[in-house]
Amino acid sequence: MQAAILSIGDELTLGQNVDTNSAWLAGQLLARSVVTIEHRTVGDDRAAIAEAVASLAGRCDLLLMTGGLGPTADDLTRQALGDVFTPGEELVSDEEAVESIRRWFAGRRTKMPPSNLSQATRPRTMRLLANGHGTAPGLAGEHEGCAIHALPGPPREMKGMFQEHVLPQLPPPEEGRCMLTETVHAFGIGESRAEQLLGDLTARDRRPTVGMTAGEAIITARIRLMGEPREARPRLEETAVRIEQTWAPYCFGRGDVTLPQAVGGLLRSVRQSVVTAESCTGGWLGKMIVDVPGSSEYYRGGWVTYANDMKASCLDVPVDLIERCGAVSAPVAEAMAQGAIRHSRADWSLAITGVAGPDSGGPGKPAGTVFIALASRRQDEIHVRLRRFAFRGDRAMVRDRSAMAALQMLRFALRGVGDDQPLLWESAGPEPEQVDGL
Amino acid sequence: MQAAILSIGDELTLGQNVDTNSAWLAGQLLARSVVTIEHRTVGDDRAAIAEAVASLAGRCDLLLMTGGLGPTADDLTRQALGDVFTPGEELVSDEEAVESIRRWFAGRRTKMPPSNLSQATRPRTMRLLANGHGTAPGLAGEHEGCAIHALPGPPREMKGMFQEHVLPQLPPPEEGRCMLTETVHAFGIGESRAEQLLGDLTARDRRPTVGMTAGEAIITARIRLMGEPREARPRLEETAVRIEQTWAPYCFGRGDVTLPQAVGGLLRSVRQSVVTAESCTGGWLGKMIVDVPGSSEYYRGGWVTYANDMKASCLDVPVDLIERCGAVSAPVAEAMAQGAIRHSRADWSLAITGVAGPDSGGPGKPAGTVFIALASRRQDEIHVRLRRFAFRGDRAMVRDRSAMAALQMLRFALRGVGDDQPLLWESAGPEPEQVDGL
Numbered sequence: 001m002q003a004a005i006l007s008i009g010d011e012l013t014l015g016q017n018v019d020t021n022s023a024w025l026a027g028q029l030l031a032r033s034v035v036t037i038e039h040r041t042v043g044d045d046r047a048a049i050a051e052a053v054a055s056l057a058g059r060c061d062l063l064l065m066t067g068g069l070g071p072t073a074d075d076l077t078r079q080a081l082g083d084v085f086t087p088g089e090e091l092v093s094d095e096e097a098v099e100s101i102r103r104w105f106a107g108r109r110t111k112m113p114p115s116n117l118s119q120a121t122r123p124r125t126m127r128l129l130a131n132g133h134g135t136a137p138g139l140a141g142e143h144e145g146c147a148i149h150a151l152p153g154p155p156r157e158m159k160g161m162f163q164e165h166v167l168p169q170l171p172p173p174e175e176g177r178c179m180l181t182e183t184v185h186a187f188g189i190g191e192s193r194a195e196q197l198l199g200d201l202t203a204r205d206r207r208p209t210v211g212m213t214a215g216e217a218i219i220t221a222r223i224r225l226m227g228e229p230r231e232a233r234p235r236l237e238e239t240a241v242r243i244e245q246t247w248a249p250y251c252f253g254r255g256d257v258t259l260p261q262a263v264g265g266l267l268r269s270v271r272q273s274v275v276t277a278e279s280c281t282g283g284w285l286g287k288m289i290v291d292v293p294g295s296s297e298y299y300r301g302g303w304v305t306y307a308n309d310m311k312a313s314c315l316d317v318p319v320d321l322i323e324r325c326g327a328v329s330a331p332v333a334e335a336m337a338q339g340a341i342r343h344s345r346a347d348w349s350l351a352i353t354g355v356a357g358p359d360s361g362g363p364g365k366p367a368g369t370v371f372i373a374l375a376s377r378r379q380d381e382i383h384v385r386l387r388r389f390a391f392r393g394d395r396a397m398v399r400d401r402s403a404m405a406a407l408q409m410l411r412f413a414l415r416g417v418g419d420d421q422p423l424l425w426e427s428a429g430p431e432p433e434q435v436d437g438l
Numbered sequence: 439m440q441a442a443i444l445s446i447g448d449e450l451t452l453g454q455n456v457d458t459n460s461a462w463l464a465g466q467l468l469a470r471s472v473v474t475i476e477h478r479t480v481g482d483d484r485a486a487i488a489e490a491v492a493s494l495a496g497r498c499d500l501l502l503m504t505g506g507l508g509p510t511a512d513d514l515t516r517q518a519l520g521d522v523f524t525p526g527e528e529l530v531s532d533e534e535a536v537e538s539i540r541r542w543f544a545g546r547r548t549k550m551p552p553s554n555l556s557q558a559t560r561p562r563t564m565r566l567l568a569n570g571h572g573t574a575p576g577l578a579g580e581h582e583g584c585a586i587h588a589l590p591g592p593p594r595e596m597k598g599m600f601q602e603h604v605l606p607q608l609p610p611p612e613e614g615r616c617m618l619t620e621t622v623h624a625f626g627i628g629e630s631r632a633e634q635l636l637g638d639l640t641a642r643d644r645r646p647t648v649g650m651t652a653g654e655a656i657i658t659a660r661i662r663l664m665g666e667p668r669e670a671r672p673r674l675e676e677t678a679v680r681i682e683q684t685w686a687p688y689c690f691g692r693g694d695v696t697l698p699q700a701v702g703g704l705l706r707s708v709r710q711s712v713v714t715a716e717s718c719t720g721g722w723l724g725k726m727i728v729d730v731p732g733s734s735e736y737y738r739g740g741w742v743t744y745a746n747d748m749k750a751s752c753l754d755v756p757v758d759l760i761e762r763c764g765a766v767s768a769p770v771a772e773a774m775a776q777g778a779i780r781h782s783r784a785d786w787s788l789a790i791t792g793v794a795g796p797d798s799g800g801p802g803k804p805a806g807t808v809f810i811a812l813a814s815r816r817q818d819e820i821h822v823r824l825r826r827f828a829f830r831g832d833r834a835m836v837r838d839r840s841a842m843a844a845l846q847m848l849r850f851a852l853r854g855v856g857d858d859q860p861l862l863w864e865s866a867g868p869e870p871e872q873v874d875g876l
Contacts, residue, residue, distance in 0.1 A: 011651055013474050016621070018456065026453025036451050037486065041460075041477035043873070048475065073642030074649065096872070113634075183454070196551070204511030211512065213449055216594070222454060276721070276742065282728025283714070283721025286742040288718025293796055293833060294629055301748035303741060304724040306698025306715065310739035310782065314752075344748065358731055393594075395731060 003029050004038045004056040006049075008068035008077055009153060011311060021158055022068045028162060033168045033178035034062060049080035056082075057146035064166065067153030069136040071115040077140065077150050082123040085141055091121040097128050099135050102269040104135050107436060120158065129165045133157040138165060180232050181210075184221045184243045187259055188408045188423040194219045197246045208232075208239050216425075217401050218259075219247075232293040249417045252408070260288045260295075265406050266414040267298035272347035274410065276302030277315055277340035279327065279353040280370065285403040300346050305336065315339030328361050330354050333371035334384045341375045341382055348413075349375045350406045356395045368392055369427075370402045374409045385409070385419055390427035403424065439609060441467050442476045442494040446485075446506035446515055447591060451481040451752045459596055460505045472500065481658050482506060482642035482645050487518035495522075495584035502604065505573040505591030508555040515588055516577065520561040523579055524804060535566045535575050555741045567603045571595040576603060589637035618646075622659045622681045624688040625697055626846045626861040635684045639677065645669075646677050655839050655862075656697075657685075687855045689813040690846070698733075701845050704852040705736035710785035710849065714740030715753055715778035717765065717791040717806065723841040738784050738824055750853045753777030766791050766799050769805045772822045774797065779813045779820055785866045786851070787813045788844045806838045809864075823847065825858055828865035839863065 005025050011017045019041060026036040037060060042048040049068065068077030079273050082091050098121035105112040121138050123127050129138030129149070134157040139150040149166050151158045186194060191214045198221065201210045208225035221243045225232045231364070244251045252262040267274060274318055276286045289299045305311040308327055312319050317335040325331045336351035355361030361369060361412025369390040375384045389405060391398040405423055412421060443463050449455045457479060464474040477497060480486040487506065494501050505513030520529050535558035543550040557574050560566050567576030567587070572595040577588040587604050589596045613856045621822045624632060629652045633640070636659065644664035659681045663670045682689045690700040705712060714724045720742055743749040746765050750757050755773040763769045775788035792798030792808025799807060807831040813822045827843060829836045843861055850859060 008700065011649065011660060012461070013464060013477060014468050015461040015466075016619075017651060017653065018458050018461040019477075020456050023450070023456040026451060028453075028847035030452050036453065036482060037483075039451060039457075039477075039479035039629075043475060045475075052476075064472060072640060072649075096665060111838040173660065181454075209512075211449065211510075213455060215455065222449060245734070275748075278721070280728070281725070282733075282737070283716070283724025283740065283742065284728075286716075286721030286744075287719070287725050287837075290718070290722075290742075290794075290837075295720075296744060299720070299744050301742040301744040301752070302721065304721065304728075304739040304750075306724075306728065308735050310713075314739070314741075316625065343751070356728075396729065398727070399725075 001034045001062065002060045002298070003034050003064065004060045005036060006052050006056055006063060006065045007039070007041040007153075008049055008065065009041075010043040010074070012041045012067070017228055018406075021153065021155055024155070024159065025064050025066070027163065027436060028167070029046040029062075029170075030179060030181065032167075034170060038205065044045075046076045046080045046083065051148040053084045053143070054149065057143045057148060061146060063146050063148045064162075065148065065150040066158050069119065069138065069150060069152045071113065071119050071135070073115075076117075078121055078123070080140075081126060081139060081148075081150060084143060085123040085125050089124060092124050093117075094120050094128050097122075099136070101135055119422045129161060131157060131161055132164070133160040140165065177226060177416065178416055179229055180227065180229065180236050181223050182223045182236050182240045182254060184223070184240055184247070184254050184377065185252060185257070186219045186247045186258075187217060187252060187404055188221060189247065189250040190424050191219060197247075198243065201242065201246075207256075208236055210239060210243070217397075217404060219250075226228060241367040249290065249412060249415060249421060252410075252411060255355055258291070259380065259404055259411070261292050261408050263411045264289070264292045264295055264298055266411060267348075270414065273298045273302050273345070274348040274350060275340045275346040276346040277336040277349060277351040278302065278304050279306055279311070279336070280356040281352050281399045281403050282306060284399055285350060285352060285406055288403050288407070300344055303340060311336060315343065326362070326365070328355055328365055328369060328371065330373075330386050331372050333373040334375075334386055337373035337375035337384055341377060347377055348410060348432065350410060351375070352402050352406055354389075354391075354398070354400045354402055358395060364414050366390075367395075368398050370398065370405075372406045372409060374401065374406070374413060376413065385413070387423065388427050389425045391425050439472045439500065439833070440498045440501065441472050441474045441500040442498045443449055443474060443477065444490050444494055444501060444503045445477070445479040445591075445840070446482065446487055446503065447479075448481040448512070450479045450505070459591065459593055462593070462597065463502050463504070463600065466605075467500075467608075468617060468619065470605075474609060482512040482514055484518045484521065486515045488521040491522045491581070491586065493510070493517065494551050495581045495586060499584060500814055501586045502583050502600075503586065503588040504596050507557065507576065507588060507590045509551065509557050509573070511557070516556075516559055518565060519577060519579070519586075519588060519748060522581060522862050523561040523563050527562060530562050532558050532560055532566050532575075535560075538568060547659060560709075560731060569595060569599055570602070571598040578603065606637060615664060618663050618665065618667065620661045620674050620678045620692060621623055621803075622661070622678055622685070622692050623686045623690060623697075624657045625690060625842055627657060627685065627688040627701040628862050629657060632685060636681065637684075638685075646674050648677060648681070655835075655842060657688075685852060687853060687859060688846075691847060697842055697845050697849070699730050701849045701852070702727070702730045702733055702736055702809065702851060705786075708852065711736045711738050711783070712786040712788060713778045713782040713784040715787060715789040716796040717744055717749070717774070718738065719790050719837045719841050720744055722837055723788060723790060723844055726841050726845070738782055741778060743772065749774060753781065764800070764803070766793050766803055767808065768809050768811075768824050768826065771811040772813075772824055775811035775813035775822055776820055779815060785815055785831050786848060789813070789846060790840050792824065792827075792829075792836065792840055794836045796833060804828075805833075806836050808836065810840065810842075810844045810847060812844070812851060823851070825861065826865050827861075827863045829863050
C-alpha cells in the first residue's frame with residue numbers, strides 16, 4: 001500500500017512555518033507498513049490544491065491532506081476537494097456538523113463567529129469527520145481508487161483525528177510481508193569515521209539496508225527490511241547488534257532512546273545520582289536530564305553559575321583561581337565539579353564552563369572552547385576527570401554539544417570506558433585541532 | 439518570479455527526519471521577493487526524482503533541490519538530473535571537482551573512500567557548484583527556462599552553498615514591486631481570543647493581509663503586502679502597530695525577537711539582573727535566558743533544586759514547609775524565590791515548582807499544576823508575586839510554557855503591567871479551570 005501526503009498553507013510554502021505534520025504522518029503510516037512515496041506542499045490556492053489532489057490520487061492508494069479547513073477565507077481545502085469530487089456543484093451543508101460546531105462554542109461559553117458555519121460544508125460525495133479537538137471537521141472520500149482524508153493543520157487536532165479516523169481504516173499489520181525498521185544512535189564520533197566503521201553494511205544491495213544520517217551531532221544508522229516478521233526480525237536484530245558493536249563505545253541506544261535516557265537508565269541501575277554545575281550551557285544540561293520522566297530518582301539538581309561571583313558563592317570556586325586562570329579554564333571546571341559534589345549528596349557531578357560565542361573568550365580561547373569536568377566520590381575522596389573541547393558551530397550548537405558531551409563522559413565512566421577513549425571535538429591545547437566537520 | 443523546492447531522501451518521505459531545509463530556503467527566497475509555490479519531497483528513487491524535476495521545472499522559474507548528492511549508492515540526484523538534462527548519455531567526470539574532493543580529504547588527513555569520486559560526476563550540460571563545507575559539490579543548469587540548483591542535504595552545507603551560489607543568481611530586490619512581510623508575536627493569550635481581538639484585520643480582502651498562527655504557545659500575526667517599498671512599508675508598519683496595540687500587553691516583539699530576548703532587552707535598559715530557581719523545569723528557564731548572546735549582562739545564574747533537600751540546602755526553603763504544603767505549592771515557590779534573591783545580588787528572582795507529568799502530583803495537583811513566584815528587591819524589603827497555573831499538554835509542553843510564563847511575569851513587572859492582568863492557563867484553585875486550548 002502506497003501513500004502520499006499533501007500539506008496546504010501559504011505559511012508553509014513561503015517558509016514561515018516548518019511542516020512537521022508530514023513526517024509525523026509518514027512515520028505513523030510506516031509503522032503500519034504503508035510506504036509514503038511523496039510529500040507535497042501547496043499554498044492557499046484553490047486550483048493548486050485541486051490539481052495536487054487529482055495528481056497524487058492517481059498514483060497512490062491513500063492520500064492524507066492537512067490544513068486549509070479553518071473558518072477563514074483563505075481556507076480553501078473544502079472548495080478544492082469539491083472541484084475534484086463534484087465539479088460544478090456547490091458544497092452542501094451538513095446539519096449534524098452545524099450542531100456539533102454550535103455545541104463546541106457553547107461548551108466554551110464563546111460566541112460563534114458566523115464564518116465557522118462554513119466548516120460544516122462538504123462536497124456532496126464526501127463525508128465529514130468529527131473533530132473532538134477543535135472546530136474544523138475533517139473530510140473523507142474515495143477518488144479513482146484512492147482513499148482521501150483531509151485533516152486540520154494544527155498538529156494536536158491532526159494527530160487526534162488521524163488516530164480516531166484514519167488509523168482504523170488502515171489494513172491491519174500484515175501477517176505476511178511488512179516493512180521492519182530499527183535505528184541505532186551514537187554520539188561523540190565523526191560522521192565519516194562512523195561511515196567507515198559501517199563498511200559493507202551500507203552496501204546498496206545488502207539486506208537489511210542500512211543508511212546513515214547525522215543530525216544535531218547524533219549519528220544514526222537506519223536499518224530497513226521488507227519481509228515476513230518471523231523471518232525478518234532476527235535479521236534486523238543481527239544487523240543492529242553488528243552496528244552497536246562497530247560503533248561501541250559511542251553507541252548509546254536504539255529507536256526513541258536519547259542520550260539523557262541512556263545515562264539515566266545506567267544511573268538508576270546502580271542507584272547513583274548526579275548534580276550539575278553549568279556556566280555557558282545555562283541550565284541546558286539539567287533541562288536535558290529532566291526531559292526524562294522519572295529523572296528525580298537520579299538527578300538531585302544543580303547550579304547555574306553564569307556570573308563569576310555565583311561560581312564563588314555557590315560552588316566555592318576560589319576568586320583568585322578565576323582571576324588567574326579565567327572562568328573558562330580547566331582548574332575552574334574542576335573546582336566547579338568539586339564544589340557541586342561537596343554541596344550535595346550526589347555520587348557524580350558534571351561541570352561545564354566554556355565560550356559559547358558568538359564572541360571569543362580572549363587569546364587562545366575562541367568561541368567553542370569548553371572545559372567539562374566529571375567528579376565522583378570514592379569513599380571520602382573526590383576524583384575528577386577533565387576534557388577540553390573545541391566545538392564548532394553557532395552558540396546553540398556549542399551549548400547543545402557541550403551538554404551532550406558531558407552526558408557521554410558520565411556514560412563512559414558508568415560503563416567503565418577508559419579516559420583515553422577520544423571524543424569528537426576534543427582538543428589537546430589552546431589551538432583547537434582540525435576536527436571532523438559535523 | 440516563482441520558485442519550487444524539491445527535497446530528496448527516503449528518510450524524509452518515510453518520516454524518519456523532518457525536512458527543515460525547504461522552509462529555510464522558502465524564507466530566504468521570500469526575502470528576495472521570490473514566491474515559492476510548491477514544496478515536494480520524493481524518496482531515493484531515480485525515476486521519481488527525474489519526474490518531479492521535469493514537472494516542477496515546467497511550472498516555475500527557479501527550482502531548488504536538496505539531498506541525494508552524497509557518495510553512497512542511494513544518492514541518485516546526479517543520475518536523475520542526467521535523465522532530464524542529457525537523456526541516454528552517461529554522466530561525465532569533472533576533473534576539477536575530483537581534485538577538489540582529493541584536497542578536502544587531504545586537508546583532513548583522512549583517506550578518501552573511492553565512492554567519493556562519484557560526487558565529481560555531472561550531466562554534460564550542467565555545471566558543478568563548489569562546496570566549501572563538505573565533499574558533495576552541487577549542480578546547476580537550466581531546463582526549459584527554469585534555473586535548477588541541486589544542493590547537498592545537510593543543512594549547514596545547504597545553507598552555505600545557497601548563500602554562495604544561489605543568492606548571487608537571484609534578481610536584486612526589486613526597485614519596484616516586492617513582497618514585504620512582518621510578524622508580531624504574543625504570549626499568554628488564547629488563540630481564539632487573539633483572533634477575536636484582530637477583528638477585521640484578518641479580512642481576506644484587506645491589504646496588507648494578516649494571518650494568524652499559533653505554535654509552541656506563541657501567537658503570531660503574519661502581515662504581507664505586495665507593493666513598492668516606499669509606499670508599502672508605512673502601510674505594513676501601521677498594521678503591525680495596530681496589532682501590537684490590540685494584543686498589548688501580551689505582545690512581546692516582532693520578527694526574530696523571542697520572549698527571552700524581549701525580557702533581556704528590558705532588563706538591560708534598566709540595568710537590572712535576574713536569578714532563577716527551578717524545580718520541574720530543571721534548568722530550562724536558565725537555558726532560555728542564556729540562549730540570548732550577551733545575557734551575562736543581566737543573568738547571574740540560578741539553582742536547579744530538583745530534589746527537596748536541594749531546595750532546603752541551597753535556597754533555605756524550610757523542610758517543614760515542604761512537608762506541610764508539598765514541594766509543589768505556593769509557599770514553596772515563594773520561599774524558593776526569596777532564597778534565590780537573598781543568595782544573590784540580583785534585582786529579580788524567578789522560581790518555578792510544578793508537576794510536569796506524566797504522573798500526577800497527588801490530590802488537587804494534576805500534571806500541569808505549576809506555581810511561579812517573582813521576587814524583587816525594594817530597598818531592603820523583598821516583594822513576592824505569585825501565580826498558579828494549570829498547563830495542558832505533555833511533560834515538555836508543561837515545562838516550556840512554565841518557563842515562558844515566568845518570563846512573561848517578569849516582563850509584565852518590568853513594563854508596569856498590573857498583577858491582575860490574566861495570563862492564559864492561570865488557575866485560581868486546586869481544580870484547573872476550563873481554559874482555551876492551545
